[in-house]
Each structure stands twice: as structure tokens, then as C-alpha cells.
Amino acid sequence: MTAISSSTAPNGLPIHRVQLDGTRAVTVLVAFDAGARTERPEENGMAHFLEHLVFKGGEKYVTYRDVNETAENLGAQLNAYTSHDLVAFHITTRAETALEAIDLLTDFVGRPRLDAEELDRERGVVIQEIARANDQPSTVAEHLIDRAAFGDHPLGRPVLGPAEHLRDTFTREAIVAFRERQWAGARGGAFLVGNLAHLPDDGTLERLFDRFPTIAANGSYEPVQPFAPRTLVEERDSNQSHLRMSYRPKIDVGDRRARAALAIYSTLLGGSMGSRLFDEIREQRGLAYSVYALSHAFADVPILQLSAGLESGKAVEAYARMREIVTELRDEGPTQEEVARARSYAAGARVLAFENTNAVARYGATQTIVFGEPVDPDAAIAALDAVTYDEVAQVAREIADELAIAVVGPHSAADFA
CATH class of the missing domain: 3.30.830.10 (Metalloenzyme, LuxS/M16 peptidase-like)
Known part of the structure; x- marks a missing residue:
């Protein structure tokens, strides 16, 4: 049987430990109910854009170079994803460096700088990502079927959003407001999976995950509409x-x-x-x-x-x-x-x-x-x-x-x- 235990950081974020025998690796993943279906129409694409922005640095690891080079020095693989359901950030590393990996992840994801200059620079990167998606017929078909099945409901909108939102409407203030509405501890979770032998059980993990702000669960998603296929x-x-x-x-x-x-x-x-x-x-x-x-x-x-x-x-x-x-x-x-x-x-x-x-x-x-x-x-x-x-x-x-x-x-x- 898999050994599973849970605790809660002071900010309300649940921390789930899943011990898997026979592996030398650990994955640390933090996720929130803050995917594309929680966006308002004018915010479409914001959840994904925010995912990009946090990688630009936090309080301890100040720049994107600090983040990337620290992960590589740990021998770790660092990534993230945004779906309609969730936004998630994860790092997979050898068991011996798991605590350092948690220190890194909770810093830049929990305490991102969201620098205005980096924000403007990253706009162009995501606009290129959107353009690439629109050049791929298979991806266009995925966007079309979502719209055919769900119409103008958030589930019918692409996770990447339209390029004009990146160009015209995504201000730093709007992005911070979205994060403060959706990244609530009670609507998220931290997941530590694999060989957990090198992780302490003295409250250190709870203190690290407490770097995420204490936010009331004041966001929600729009319920799905009756099926009206096109x-x-x-x-x-x-x-x-x-x-x-x-x-x-x-x-x-x-x-x-x-x-x-x-x-x-x-x-x-x-x-x-x-x-x-x-x-x-x-x-x-x-x-x-x-x-x-x-x-x-x-x-x-x-x-x-x-x-x-x-x-x-x-x-x-x-x-x-x-x-x-x-x-x-x-x-x-x-x-x-x-x-x-x-x-x-x-x-x-x-x-x-x-x-x-x-x-x-x-x-x-x-x-x-x-x-x-x-x-x-x-x-x-x-x-x-x-x-x-x-x-x-x-x-x-x-x-x-x-x-x-x-x-x-x-x-x-x-x-x-």
C-alpha cells in the first residue's frame, strides 16, 4: 500500500506526501483551481500568462537565470502547465536535493516579483506561442471543438487566449488581481511524491509552503451550460x-x-x-x-x-x-x-x-x-x-x-x- 499523509501550511494550503518505494526521485507539485475556466471574458489567457511570469524570479532567486541555474545545479527538471482545470508548477529531482527544490519552487511561485519590464518582454514570447498554435491545424481543431461544444463558456475558449489580450489589456495590476482572486490555499494543494526519506518532519515544509499568500477562497468558476452543440x-x-x-x-x-x-x-x-x-x-x-x-x-x-x-x-x-x-x-x-x-x-x-x-x-x-x-x-x-x-x-x-x-x-x- 502507498503511504500517504497530509498536513496544512498556516496559509491553508494542504500538503500531501505520497511515499513511493523503489524510486530515487521526488516530484514536488503545487497547483491551484485557477485554470482558464476561472477567467472572466476579458481575462482569457491570463492564467497561462501568469504561469509564464512567475518563472522570472522571486525574493530569494531574483531573476530567471537564478531560477533556471539553481534547478540545473540540483539536477532537477522544472516546468509548469495551465489547463482549463488547473494551473500547476512542478519540479522533479533526486531525493537528496528535494528540500532545496522545495525552497526554489516555493520562492518564485509563492513570492513572484512579477516585474513590469519582464512582463512586457514575455508578452512577445506568448504571442509567438499563440501564433505557432494557430499555424498548427491539429491545434486549431482542438480550439474549434471546444467552441463547438461549449460556445462562449470559458471551457469553449482557448487556454492561451487571443493575442490582442496580450497586446492590449493584460496589465500588471490585472494579473495581480487575478492571482489574488484565484490562488487561494483552500483551493489548491502541494503534492510531494516519490522517495521522501530526505524530507524533514519538523515543520520546515509547512514554513516553506507558507510563502504562498494567505488568500480567502473568493474566486469561482462559471457552471457549465446545457449542451447546445454546433x-x-x-x-x-x-x-x-x-x-x-x-x-x-x-x-x-x-x-x-x-x-x-x-x-x-x-x-x-x-x-x-x-x-x-x-x-x-x-x-x-x-x-x-x-x-x-x-x-x-x-x-x-x-x-x-x-x-x-x-x-x-x-x-x-x-x-x-x-x-x-x-x-x-x-x-x-x-x-x-x-x-x-x-x-x-x-x-x-x-x-x-x-x-x-x-x-x-x-x-x-x-x-x-x-x-x-x-x-x-x-x-x-x-x-x-x-x-x-x-x-x-x-x-x-x-x-x-x-x-x-x-x-x-x-x-x-x-x-x-
Whole structure:
């Protein structure tokens, strides 16, 4: 069994320790319920921009060079991510330097300088990142399907935001105000995962994590709206197309068992080389070079997304057959054998992922901050192992034939009616 313990810093930030035997590494991750879905319309892109800015230095490690060179001197890998759900900062290092890594991370993330000159310099960097994303048809398709499924809700907006926000409206004062609204200890968490033998148990960790400001949990996210799917096409003169299809499954996202059943359903549908989509769309029909399905649960809504990258002349046929496969699973149900195989594959993939301390830390952040459930990687694996055929068949029956569609390529919306 994984040894797990928790404490709380004076500022209200929970600190979760997850001891994993057999590793020499430690991942330290701090996350907050301050992702893109917590932004107001005029703030779209701010959560991601703030993620960039804190790396410019804190009180002890004053410049970006201090931050980067200290991490390298520790032999550590330092990074961050912003999603619709969360903003998170993480460092993975050898166990012997874990305390120094925590000192570094809590300084520049907990006490960032947010220097005005660095802010202006970083604008151009993020604007280039946005431009690069807009040059990649697969990324454009991801943005389109979010908008087709969620409209003008924050979940329908890109995490990077529009370039004009970076150019015109993101002042230092607005960024500080967003941070003070969303980075509350009670809506975040620190996760220490791996070999914890070199970490003290004398209050030192609590004092380091207390570098984050004491902020009341006064922010929130906008609840999701009823499903009103659309078909959106960005016409491009190309030989290749990118197709996305998004369903809204009828499951309770607050039920871990239901989320596990949806994960197994999406695995048998398109999550492996033995899945229905891969076998028929790619292998039997040769309609796509890339085809897959994935599921995701936000705090209040699940999604099931089907994706394909393919020759443009085959896009309409592939779309029609992919939709038919979902219908067949709804009407006829999956077979016992494919549920068993998908369950084994999904649980096995989770086991292999959890060999990585960073993956366990990321899982823990989502589990506790988004769903309010305990950090327990063993329970995550057990939940997949325990899903029954009937639970997966029930998920399949309740995937309604109502979907959002997004396509990038030489098409019109009428092609996918």
C-alpha cells in the first residue's frame, strides 16, 4: 500500500506526501483551481500568462537565470502547465536535493516579483506561442471543438487566449488581481511524491509552503451550460483534414466509479490499437492515419471526444462511420471480451504511468482539487479494475446521438450534417 499523509501550511494550503518505494526521485507539485475556466471574458489567457511570469524570479532567486541555474545545479527538471482545470508548477529531482527544490519552487511561485519590464518582454514570447498554435491545424481543431461544444463558456475558449489580450489589456495590476482572486490555499494543494526519506518532519515544509499568500477562497468558476452543440469548420486549402467529434456522456462526474467506466468505454472505442475505431477506421478501411477517442471529466461535466487526422477526401466517410460505431455501441452494446481487454489495458496504462512520480503528482492534483477526493494512486488503479461489463454497457447506452463537430480542411459545415 502507498503511504500517504497530509498536513496544512498556516496559509491553508494542504500538503500531501505520497511515499513511493523503489524510486530515487521526488516530484514536488503545487497547483491551484485557477485554470482558464476561472477567467472572466476579458481575462482569457491570463492564467497561462501568469504561469509564464512567475518563472522570472522571486525574493530569494531574483531573476530567471537564478531560477533556471539553481534547478540545473540540483539536477532537477522544472516546468509548469495551465489547463482549463488547473494551473500547476512542478519540479522533479533526486531525493537528496528535494528540500532545496522545495525552497526554489516555493520562492518564485509563492513570492513572484512579477516585474513590469519582464512582463512586457514575455508578452512577445506568448504571442509567438499563440501564433505557432494557430499555424498548427491539429491545434486549431482542438480550439474549434471546444467552441463547438461549449460556445462562449470559458471551457469553449482557448487556454492561451487571443493575442490582442496580450497586446492590449493584460496589465500588471490585472494579473495581480487575478492571482489574488484565484490562488487561494483552500483551493489548491502541494503534492510531494516519490522517495521522501530526505524530507524533514519538523515543520520546515509547512514554513516553506507558507510563502504562498494567505488568500480567502473568493474566486469561482462559471457552471457549465446545457449542451447546445454546433458544427464549426475552418476551411483550409489542404490535402489533410483534422476531424473532432464531441459527445456529452450522461454520467455523474462526482462518482469515481462512473468516471472509471467512462474511461474504459473510451478505451474500447478508440483508446488502443485493439479498439473499434483503430481497427475499423485505420486498419480495415484505411480511412485515417490517426484515429482515437478520449474521455475527460471537468468538475461538473464529462466529455467524450473522437479525433482523426486523415486525407481530406476521406473525411466525410470517416465521420459517418465513426458516428455509426458510437451508435452501434449504444444499440448493441460492447462485447464481454472487448470490455475485459479495455479494462486490462486502461488499468495497465495507469500502472505504467504511475511509475513516474510526476504522473502521480498530476493525478493527485486533479483528484483533490477538481473532485475533492483523496490522493490515492492505488485506489485509481483499483477503480478501473473493479468496473463491470454492465457499467460500461450503461455508459454506451447513454451516449446520445447529439454531438459537436469541428473540422479543419477543405470542407463546409454542410458536409457533416
